[in-house]
Structures are given as C-alpha cells and as structure tokens.
Amino acid sequence: MGAHADQEKMKGVDPLNLLTVDLEDWFHICEVEHLLPRKDWDRLTSTVVNDTERLLRLLQRSRSRATFFVLGYVAERHPDLIHRIHQMGHEIAYHGWDHELVYRLAPHEFRHILQKGIKCIETLIGKRPIGFRAPQWSINDNSIWALEILAEEGFVYDSSMAPLKFVGNEAYPRLPNQVSTPAGSLWELPPLILKTPLGHYPAGGGWGLRCLPYPILKQSVRWLNRRHIPALFYFHPREFSRKRSVAGLPPAKKFVLHGGIWASETQLLRLLTDFHFTAVGQYLFSRTSSDDLCGYP
Numbered sequence: 001m002g003a004h005a006d007q008e009k010m011k012g013v014d015p016l017n018l019l020t021v022d023l024e025d026w027f028h029i030c031e032v033e034h035l036l037p038r039k040d041w042d043r044l045t046s047t048v049v050n051d052t053e054r055l056l057r058l059l060q061r062s063r064s065r066a067t068f069f070v071l072g073y074v075a076e077r078h079p080d081l082i083h084r085i086h087q088m089g090h091e092i093a094y095h096g097w098d099h100e101l102v103y104r105l106a107p108h109e110f111r112h113i114l115q116k117g118i119k120c121i122e123t124l125i126g127k128r129p130i131g132f133r134a135p136q137w138s139i140n141d142n143s144i145w146a147l148e149i150l151a152e153e154g155f156v157y158d159s160s161m162a163p164l165k166f167v168g169n170e171a172y173p174r175l176p177n178q179v180s181t182p183a184g185s186l187w188e189l190p191p192l193i194l195k196t197p198l199g200h201y202p203a204g205g206g207w208g209l210r211c212l213p214y215p216i217l218k219q220s221v222r223w224l225n226r227r228h229i230p231a232l233f234y235f236h237p238r239e240f241s242r243k244r245s246v247a248g249l250p251p252a253k254k255f256v257l258h259g260g261i262w263a264s265e266t267q268l269l270r271l272l273t274d275f276h277f278t279a280v281g282q283y284l285f286s287r288t289s290s291d292d293l294c295g296y297p
C-alpha cells in the first residue's frame, strides 16, 4: 500500500466498498446440467469448506467484512461453515436453494425457495437473511416479478440485476438504487461496471475482474469513492480453489469460469490493501440521508 493510500485509510476518507461472496461449491454452475446434473451433486467431492476457509483467512487478515450469499444446498450440508462465517462478523444472505435461475421458475416456486432458505438460515444463525442474490444475475426483464416477492418475504435488498448485455440489461442502474414494488421498496445493489465504447464491462467480479489490469480497477474504485459511491465486488470460493477443471465445458463457459483465474487471489489482496470493505447490510444501515449518489455519469 502506498503512503498516500495508507494515510487515506487511516483518516477514514475512503467510503466503504462492498465485498460479496456467492457461497457455493465448484459444481454449482448454471446451464451445464448435462455435465453436472443435480442428481450427481451429492456424489461429487465438495471443496467449498476448504476454499471458503482460504477466503476467510484473507478477509480476517485485512479486517474486512463481507456478505456471503449462501446457497441452501451448502447451508444444509455444511452448517458449521455458516456458523463460523457468521461468528466472524460477516453477513449471511441468501443465494437460492439449488442454484435455480429465477427466470426459469414460476412465482410460487420462487416464493417456496425463499421461504425454505429463510427458515434454514434463521434456524442456523437465529437471524433472518435480509439480502438475496439470484444465481447468474437471473432477475432480469423475464423475472422482474421476483422483486415484489422478495419484498413480500421481508428482504431489504437484492443484488441480482446486472447492467450487462448477456445476463441482464445495460439500461439497468449502475449504482445502488431503490426499487419500488407494490409490496414496498427494495434496495438493488449492482456489481461494479465500467462503461466502455464497446459496452459495459463486468469489473466487479468473475473473468472481468480477474482480467482487468489492476491500475484501471483501482482508478475506477477511487473515482467512485471520491463521489462517496461504493464499488460492489463479488467472488466465489471456487476461484480460490485448486480444483478448477470441469470436463466438456463449452469454450465460452470455460472462459467465464476460469479466464485469468490465477489472478483471483492477487486482485482480491490488492483491493483489500487499498480500500475499505464491508457487508451490504451494514452499509445500508449506516447510510444517512446526506449520502449522495448523484453525479454519476
């Protein structure tokens, strides 16, 4: 960390950025059911505990808090891991039960999955989750009805709408924003996106984050932070794993999952060194009316 960044951290000038983790196993990959069918999952060797422990050590060293969007499948099989994450001061939120794409569900099925997850998490940690992230940003124009159900089921925020062409819509807001639904309002927290002449670039996580030269990333976060806007990042435990290959993946999927994967840990460590991070729930409750998210091009 440079002296200047160090000074800024000490003075607390930097606002809080948001760190999120989709807590799932290496085989929870959307749209490859023919390679990793649900019925086979219980026979596969899980790496989620080891991979997450590695990630937790990195967070602990930098005293950073994160939101863990927990998959019900993982919570049911590894309750001790969820306890441990919670006890370390991180936020437990929800990521669906069996990694279902929301736009493939009927509204009543989505509600059932939410209720199942709320019950499971509440039983484990004694607290209801207030945040949700859909697998593969699958709340989009085809499943916008899901926001009202989230509000009805007591969720305070969602982080499932990506302002990206292939999984979402570039017209979606790039900043934390409040969405009105007939059941009340909900905060929507999109990942960090960079505007480029070729369209929106997914800088907040996945291949986009791993392949982006760090100076560009750092400059973008600083630019936002100077305007008191948090940047939201997301990681998966499998990005910190030794087990990385899935035979037969289509090339595009392979790139999305593994492109630049060697850089995951380095990029995260650099971010943790240069910036302050916290959990989404904590950020939302610490916001005051003087926080201004205007002036973002």
Ligand SMILES: [Zn+2]
Pocket (backbone or CB within 6 Å): 022, 024, 028, 095, 099, 134, 135, 136
């Ligand atoms: Zn996921």
